[in-house]
Amino acid sequence: MFKEDLQTFAQHHLLRELSLINSPPAPVISVEGREVLLFASNNYLGLANHPQIKIAAVKAIEEFGVGSGASRLISGTLTPHHTLERDLAQWKGVESCLTFSSGYATNIGVIPSLAKADSLILADRLCHASLIDGCRLSRATLRVFHHNDLDHLKRLLSKRPTHASTLIITEGVFSMDGDLAPLPEIAQLAQEFEATLLVDDAHGTGVMGPTGRGTVEHYGVNPGHLLHMGTLSKAIGSSGGFVAGPKDFVAYLINTSRSFIYTTAPPPAMAAAASAALAIIQQEPQRRIKLWRNREFLYNGIGSMGFQLTNTQSPILPIIVKDPELAVQMSQRLREEGVWIPAVRPPTVPKGTSRLRITVTADHSFEHIELALRALQKVGAALGAL
């Protein structure tokens, strides 16, 4: 059974395999003894390998050990967890915050606490798998609105049964398209229809907004009007997830959220590293400035070659090639040219929208970007994708 299914995946160019990398997530990585330029990581600010953050993690290991030893409610809540949750709440401008082992665990834990079997969830069509899984676990009725389509969302809100509590879910920056949700308008609709709004800002946190506080800051939306979810594993460069909102909401999650309760607390070093990263994000705005400069340079270069980009407004720059086979071929040829850009295919993205998902970070130099552009030009021309 496994074998047949795997053969079918391969026939449709949808087989996925792991590649082994023998270096930190820096712009230049080592793959099978060869140096390759990495344009695939979500380590947007280059903090995953930052010396000060590594020191913070090592120090926490020396002080608190490696493992937490128990779940957060038993004896696993250590000082670094507490400090991080305080720092995150302050940074996001809300009362309280709760951290989880990952962004995935956050979404599958938070949504079933917000929505019950008699609730209605309205989620954007391009929402991340972890959000969809959270919706399924909640047993609420799930309706999907067309991507960023406010009229469709409003129609679904108007038609809903009056008794149901309603949860609206969107991403701040969409992970596979790099575009932004129209948050002010969605927040307005949520208020008008007395719905709760949950924003997954995994890719906006540390990246968007004048001080990197995320897509909510980018738009100037009142942080009190929604619940923010984010991850510590992308721009923050550590590992784990969080959700931020009112004090009572967090207290309720501590009592009800299964992926928070029934798992060992995250390693204290990850929490200490995330706190150190938050300090650096606030002290070194030049990292974000460099990220955006790199993003503009790469975006303009790709655009001028004639590739079809999504409507991206972030450092995620997806080239739509539609056909999964072509996406895989391009990714392989780019690898041969020394540039690592993954092919993203269904079911991660809708059918017919296979793509090369390029991400750029603050650590890339203009020279790295020029090399990537040259490789894209060469491979695109050779495979007729331009």
Ligand SMILES: *Cc1c(COP(=O)(O)O)cnc(C)c1O
């Ligand atoms: C990456 C991601 C997650 C999951 O976060 P992890 O910390 O990697 O588990 C959740 N939502 C979105 C939109 C993401 O891109």
